Amino acid sequence: MKLETLKQVNAERAARRPVIVVTDVANGDQRLVKARDIATDPLGAELSRQLRMGKSAMIESGGKKLFLNVYAPTARLVIVGAVHISQALAPLARSLDYDVTVVDPRTAFASPERFPDVPLIAEWPDVALPPLNIDHYTAFVALTHDPKIDDPALLHAFERDCFYIGALGSRKTHAKRAERLKAQGASDADIARIHAPIGLSIGAVSPSEIAVAIMAEITAELRLPKEGETQTAKVQAA
Amino acid sequence: MLNRDEDILQAAENWQKAGHGVALATVVETWGSAPRPAGSSLVINDDGTFLGSVSGGCVEGAVVTEALDVIASGKPKMLEFGVADETAWNVGLSCGGTICVFVEKVGQS
Numbered sequence: 490m491k492l493e494t495l496k497q498v499n500a501e502r503a504a505r506r507p508v509i510v511v512t513d514v515a516n517g518d519q520r521l522v523k524a525r526d527i528a529t530d531p532l533g534a535e536l537s538r539q540l541r542m543g544k545s546a547m548i549e550s551g552g553k554k555l556f557l558n559v560y561a562p563t564a565r566l567v568i569v570g571a572v573h574i575s576q577a578l579a580p581l582a583r584s585l586d587y588d589v590t591v592v593d594p595r596t597a598f599a600s601p602e603r604f605p606d607v608p609l610i611a612e613w614p615d616v617a618l619p620p621l622n623i624d625h626y627t628a629f630v631a632l633t634h635d636p637k638i639d640d641p642a643l644l645h646a647f648e649r650d651c652f653y654i655g656a657l658g659s660r661k662t663h664a665k666r667a668e669r670l671k672a673q674g675a676s677d678a679d680i681a682r683i684h685a686p687i688g689l690s691i692g693a694v695s696p697s698e699i700a701v702a703i704m705a706e707i708t709a710e711l712r713l714p715k716e717g718e719t720q721t722a723k724v725q726a727a
Numbered sequence: 728m729l730n731r732d733e734d735i736l737q738a739a740e741n742w743q744k745a746g747h748g749v750a751l752a753t754v755v756e757t758w759g760s761a762p763r764p765a766g767s768s769l770v771i772n773d774d775g776t777f778l779g780s781v782s783g784g785c786v787e788g789a790v791v792t793e794a795l796d797v798i799a800s801g802k803p804k805m806l807e808f809g810v811a812d813e814t815a816w817n818v819g820l821s822c823g824g825t826i827c828v829f830v831e832k833v834g835q836s
Contacts, residue, residue: 490751490833495740502736514755514829517803543768547756556755558766599748 570632571598628653747772748798759824
């Protein structure tokens with residue numbers, strides 16, 4: 490690997506931008522593909538599939554064996570609301586390799602006793618969220634049920650490219666929330682980004698089950714092909 | 728939380744800048760129950776110091792030895808390890824899988 494390639498890989502990783510190194514294993518020839526160039530790359534379909542799954546793999550193309558080494562940023566989960574569901578959600582998300590942050594201005598909720606080993610920010614969303622630099626590899630959930638906290642948090646998420654936004658509440662609650670958010674400038678497209686009621690429909694009852702439903706929905710959003718993206722050849726078992 | 732391969736590649740860059748010969752070994756293919764998935768890597772410098780892993784510790788010693796050759800020659804190499812390998816007794820994978828490891832020098836012009 491050329492030093493220049495290694496430097497670029499490290500720079501992209503530091504900036505939390507995905508990058509893929511394509512190596513011809515017969516002779517060591519190598520090139521680096523940045524996320525924004527994948528769509529126009531000759532190997533675009535293969536590259537985007539591997540990136541979506543966050544998996545490196547060997548492929549064959551034009552009679553060559555090419556190794557696609559995928560460097561995807563660690564996914565993050567930002568949880569607004571240090572509530573009972575969050576106490577189940579935070580450790581579950583961590584076991585799925587997410588970096589988790591919990592935000593709640595109510596210090597009685599956001600306490601280390603309730604959230605051992607989880608980074609907690611006991612501030613209002615307008616203070617807590619901007620420094621988190623929420624990016625594409627971030628899932629964002631609002632769970633407080635309190636419009637004073639959830640609404641500004643969701644408005645912040647709309648300004649970001651996070652791959653998932655979810656909010657707790659029934660259809661009725663969500664309809665009211667949509668009205669409030671629109672009154673504060675949110676568009677229909679913004680509202681459509683919110684998964685609500687939150688989580689896959691699995692009949693979840695307990696906080697832990699709701700946490701499972703949420704992480705299942707987030708996983709699907711992260712891993713399944715987007716509409717229009719073709720699912721091509723099977724991936725090599727790894 | 729888990730820092731996966733982050734520090735490994737940064738170490739490779741730092742070692743290279745400090746004037747070391749450096750090689751990068753990466754798992755590129757696996758069959759059966761391999762301990763580490765494709766993309767797992769190990770960086771080695773010319774002192775024999777290494778970081779990361781390509782297996783559960785079963786074949787790292789052999790990879791380091793080969794990596795020193797690659798640092799010297801500058802030519803990449805493909806290594807295969809598995810129970811069927813004749814050197815299995817020494818460096819085979821106890822889990823019964825097979826892995827291919829691509830070893831390349833860092834800093835080739």
